[in-house]
Amino acid sequence: MEFSIKNGNPEKQRNDCVIVGVFETRKLSAAATAIDRAADGYLGGILRRGDMEGKLGSTLLLHNVPGTLCDRVLLVGLGKEREFREREYRQAVQASVRALDGSGANDAASFLAEVPVKKRDLAWRIEQMVELTQSTVYRFSHPQCKKAEERRGVTKLVINVPHRPELKLGDAALKRGLGIASGVRLARELGNLPGNICTPTYLAGQAEALAKDYSIKIEVLERADMEKLGMGSLLSVARGSRQPPKLIVLQYSRGKPGQKPVVLIGKGITFDAGGISIKPAAEMDEMKYDMCGAASVLGALKAVAEMDLAINLVVVIAASENLPDGDASKPGDIVTSMSGQTIEVLNTDAEGRLVLCDAMTYVERFEPEVVVDVATLTGACVIALGNHASGLFGNSESLVKALAGAGEASFDRAWPMPLWDDYQEQLKSNFADIANIGGRAGGSITAACFLSKFAKKYDWAHLDIAGTAWVSGKEKGATGRPVPLLTHFLMARAEA
């Protein structure tokens, strides 16, 4: 999809389709009013006859509207004007893209970004429109999986701004939106790939390709390197797999020399069968998504590189499979992490924390400003927060605040959860320094507590994306979250 920012009159657009909004109770948006005037009340007539009620997300495609220069006018229902907020705006934008999907319209001009949204400025509305449009037209395809269908519908979208002086702001917002959209796309592509294609080795290859495209430094640590470093915890997870584990390390250094880097760590379990503590069969296929943390940190890196952000960023991916095998870790096994702490592996399905903890010790060498790990870590987080917010934990109030703010700004929200010492009790082991599970109560919190034991040397936060990284059911697919959150967080860092 090609985008551009323009300032013009809706009735004077010479293209395949002009997109304008209509509120409930027949109130026209400014752009719809302009068309209605040029068309001598044509739109008003349609609304009076009841063919379009303005219900949120409804659409009506009109052809040859008098007084206009375009082939079509798409009316998009915006719902009640008083209730028109972020969610409603996003729904309307999505509906507009879907309505043109499969139509003969190739290039369109959308006037929806002109419609005021409470608390959100024009730049936000443009950025969101770009991201939403890109993700609405996204379809998974891969030569070994499903061939790409030929897509009919809009390929060029002009986003209109109400006033000329806003063109510059619009262009900047467009650039941000495109950067984030490209990161989201990468995260979705990787997430959706099956476990037999997307292995730790494949992830390393993808990271190498990204590094090459944007001149980013990369190093991939192999099993032998990890053995030398004493990563007994990470390696214990990989024991049951024929696929070698990888620790992928990318260094993007476009900030001030000497400035401490932000470190992002992604959980890259390319398939999580649970190991010897094997999972039930139902929906186990979705455990191919257990590398979405890794996909999202790569996506954020891509977005940052696309935008050429002036920041020092290190991205680390702990990649492995988690499978049962004669050589796999057994419940009760005790392993020694790189930090020196011993871990009693009471449940081999709590493997995310086992690979992350060694990556967390490894990144100490970068003397990070802050460390954020991203992981599909616990089913319990989905019970706590559902599918709308990622779980947010951390040992630094300001870092947690910054991440929550970035989630709010990008509408890719995360919600703070407690990390009190009271919960640490649940991780006590009679046989090792720490157990890898803390019982059913507060499962996402005890998981975060486990990680906090490995974050003693820096400010750290943890995003549990088990509920947000993909959707189940008929529309099953990776969402690309939390790439928008992470990118906004990094953009704010680059400005500061």
Ligand code: BES
């Ligand atoms: N990858 C899963 C978490 C998960 C499960 C995410 C379902 C999304 C949907 C993780 O490795 C896991 O298995 N966690 C266990 C932890 C338990 C054994 C303490 C869980 O959540 O059941």
Ligand code: MN
């Ligand atoms: Mn697991």
Ligand code: ZN
């Ligand atoms: Zn897992």
